[in-house]
Amino acid sequence: MADISVQVLDDGPLLVTGEFDLQDGSGSGMTKDEGRPIALCRCGASENKPFCDGLHKNCGFSSSVKA
Numbered sequence: 001m002a003d004i005s006v007q008v009l010d011d012g013p014l015l016v017t018g019e020f021d022l023q024d025g026s027g028s029g030m031t032k033d034e035g036r037p038i039a040l041c042r043c044g045a046s047e048n049k050p051f052c053d054g055l056h057k058n059c060g061f062s063s064s065v066k067a
């Protein structure tokens with residue numbers, strides 16, 4: 001089993017931790033800092049998609065997902 005975790009942050013991004021490949025829509029690899037978690041935007045406001053750039057704090061995004 002892969003050792004990857006995805007945490008849905010309240011009112012914010014998806015925080016992805018572990019070893020994984022991040023690919024664009026054509027399947028090409030996207031650069032990321034190996035070993036560092038990445039935050040993927042889920043509010044739609046980021047100017048650096050698919051990554052979170054913090055703009056969720058200013059766009060009124062609200063989402064709290066409970067397991």
Ligand code: FES
Pocket residue numbers: 012013014040041042043044045046051052053054055056057
């Ligand atoms: S979740 Fe952070 S900019 Fe969208």
